[in-house]
Amino acid sequence: MKRYLNPIMFVGTCSDAGKSVINTAFCRIFRQDGYHPAPFKAQNMSLNSYSTIEGGEMGRAQVVQAEACGIEPHTDMNPVLLKPTNDKSSQVVLNGKPVGNMSAKDYFGIKNQKEELFKEAINAFKRLETRYNPIVLEGAGSISELNLRDRDITNMRMASQAGASTYLVADIDKGGVFGSVYGTIALLKPEEKALMRGIIINKFRGDASLFEEGRQLLKELTGIPVVGVIPWFHDIKIEEEDSVALDVKNNTYRDGKINVAIILLKRMSNFTDFDVLEMDTRFNPYYTNNLDEIEKADIILLPGSKNTLADLQHLRANGIANAIIRAHKTGKKVIGICGGYQMMGIRLEDPEGIEGSLPVIPGLGLLPQCTVIEQEKITKQSSFTFLPDTSDSLQTCRGYEIHMGRTTLLNDAPNQPVVLLEDGRQDGYYLNNKCWGSYMHGILDNPAVLDNLADGFDKKTENKSFDYTAFKEEQYDKLAALIRQNVDMKYIYSTL
Template sequence: MKRKLRPVMFVGTCSDAGKSILNTAFCRIFLQDGYTPAPFKAQNMSLNSYSTPEGGELGRAQAVQAEACRIAPHTDMNPVLLKPTHEKSSQVVLNGKPVGNMSAKEYFGKQNNKDNLFREAIAAFNRLQERYNPIVLEGAGSISEINLRDRDITNMRMATKAGAATFLVADIDRGGVFASVFGSIYLLPPEEKALMKGIIINKFRGDASLFEEGKQILEKLTGIPVVGVIPYFTDIKIEEEDSVALEMKQNSYQQGKINVAIILLRHLSNFTDFDVLEMDSRFNPYYTNNIEEIEKADIIILPGSKNTIADLQALHFNGIARAIVRAYKAGKKVIGICGGYQMMGARIEDPQGIEGDTAIIPGLGILPQCTVIGKEKVTLQSQFYFRDEPTTVCNGYEIHMGHTFLIGNATENPVAFLKDGRKDGYYLNDSCWGSYLHGILDNSVVLNHLAAGLIQESTRTFDYARFKDEQYDKLAEHVRKNVDMEYIYSVL
């Protein structure tokens, strides 16, 4: 039996420093070394979420990290999830279930709220620690937001409570690494600085040996060792945590590929639904709200949204709704996932004002259906059969609020037949359908259906689960080669 390791935590000098990726790497490294690791992030703010086998909801990043550990995701890995619904408001998901909406002022301004949530986070961490070894914690944003220190439940306050050996991750690619590292350490009180065991310089371009003098300067300035310099990489494919990554994915039409225009919504959620399209060489996916780029595409996908009504209003206002309808009438493939599926109907109703002040809004009018937004949230992992493929079991998951029903004389024509007896989605024809199932495209049978008629070689078996597992191993090797693992184990 492996010795019990101290919890380890990765915090950042800024957002997008690479904490999630390093957490994922160390989850796989510890697994490879014979331990039973599990990820943990006390509070996550993201529209990219995932369903657990028990029907809870957690941030997608922790689900990815659990996958790297080869364990099922559990809400204890991310007890507090904030899902922005408006400019100043977020849905609060506690231990996998929504408990209401709060403005930022309400969330950060009421100490009782944060104390209660922190107690829940500590309880979740303790439950995890009883089952796994070690716990790999992730911070959020920057540890230098000293105005929020007393109310922060994610960074050094959590590290202190967990007694975690903590490593500061800095993104050298964005510049200012000396100031950001020194400033982050300098602003820590003594009891928190005592937890800081190392500095990791991330996203280094070029010959890392050239930074040897820089390491020495940082160690002299901070009194903390630089335990790794991680080279920048583009050849390892790991799901990104949040929509910052979308800025890098707004490419455009490519000749000789199946071009997939994914509508860039303001409240776009679960964009990882489309990562598989980047891995399959038949497709060229791009995120866009440019009408010309939309009309050039072979396939148009309406993705999920955390505020479906607000995003639908924007599509009507900026002319994208008309462009999608024109593309559908011209025979282009038009697909809707979750909120995008709801948008494709005749109308969306929100009688309880859950998403805002608009009680009813016309949809795109493509599918013969209506959706009523409700308070009950569906969060499920689902196995299903796609259309007329009863021999191939597919996997997906559901996260949605709202009930969709057929109108007029329409008869049901499901996209998916779920193994629990339910039916999902509406299949208008080979070029147009919608589904509530996130991850539906991760299945080869669905990808082949999407490619059919658009490229000569349209049938392929792409094992996305196996591909992702190989990427975790590649990431672990990349990080292991560039950090002092002997030192890291010595402080655990």
């Protein structure tokens, strides 16, 4: 039997330092080494979320890490999730269930409330500890935000509570790595610094041996060893947590591929729905709100949104809505998922002002339906059959729902569902092969749906199904191998 390991935690000098990816790597490494690990992040702020088997909602970063561990995601891995609804407020999801919307001022300003959330996070961590070992914790943003230190429930307070061996991740590609590492360590309290076991330099370009002097200087400056220098890599595909990742994704048309324009929304949610298209060689996906790029595309995808009415109004104001309608009329494929599916109807209504001040807005008019935003939030993971009324051979697919809204057909439209769920419910509307929508997140991860998406295009691409699940498993193993090669694993195990 494997020995018990203390928790390990990865924190950062800044946002997007690579904590999530390194955390994912260690989840896979511990699994490979015969342990039964689980990820944990006390508080996540993201519009990329997921429905668990139990019907709870959690951040997708911990879902990816759970996959690397080979275990089923659970909301205990991410007990507090903040989903921004506009520039000043977020929906608060606690232990998988929404508990209301709060402004940033209220969320960070009411100390008693944050203490209650911290207690919930600690309880979730303790529940995980009874089932898994080791727990692989992740911090959020920078650990040196002094103005938020007393209200922190994610970073060093959580590290202290868990007794975690803590490693600081620094992004050298941003520049100023010596200042950011030294400053971050210098601003820690003595008891927080005592938890620090090592520094990991991430996103290094070039020959890592050139940083040997840098290792020594950082050790002399901070008293903490540099235990790894991780090279910048492009050939390992791990799902990104933050929307900042969209800035470096492809954003233009390419000849010889099935070009897929994914509409950039201000409050876009679950952009990870489209990650599979980047891996399937038949497609060239790009995120855009450029009218020329939209009109050149073979397929237009409308993603989910945390504020569907406001995002649709924005599409109308900048001409994108008309571009989508024109594309549909000229025979381009237009497909919507979740909020994008809602936008494709005749109209959207928000009579209770749940999303904002817009009570009603015309839809794109592509599907014969109306959506009413409602208080109840559906979070459900399901198996389903795709196009049950049109397919000769039905394949079992998987996906999940996260939405607030009830969609009904108008004008005696025929019932033409996109999917038939295992519980007997129907979802989505299939106008034809070039126009359909569904609430089902993750629908494109299924080979049958990808093949349908590629159907009808005479492109010089490989005509074979793509197994995304097998692909992701390969990527987790490749990532683990890269980290093993560039991190002192013997030292890390000695600290656990």
